[in-house]
Amino acid sequence: MSAQTLQWIATAIVIGIIVLILLAPKLMWWILIVGGSLCIVAAAVYKQGIPDGLAGGLFLAGIFALLSWFRYKKVARDQQRGRAIMATWLNHPKYPVICERCGAKLSKFRFPRTFTQLMWGGWTCPSCGAELDGRGKQKISQA
């Protein structure tokens, strides 16, 4: 595989991860585990070729996937706070979210306008432009 092919694959994986995290946060761990493993294998093959890189990459990816899986289980099982957050994600407030200000229905499929929205969720209402949190409540502006 050429360097350019790998660049395209890496770009596609990163974009895919971002989109999937936005659409389904509970899938985030799976995406991280699978995506990270693929990246490790791809990097190893690119560096050392087949079969050396492939074998080494698969070995490292296996360790990475295992550690990530245990980390995921720990978060899901042990931490009360983590469990509460997971529960919130699993039972997400009713869709569609309604804009508090103008009553417009907000699409579940959205693209973050700001870094804050990317990290913590939230919306910009397409009808009235209000800044909303994840449940459609209007944020107090700092004007």
Ligand SMILES: [Zn+2]
């Ligand atoms: Zn609105």
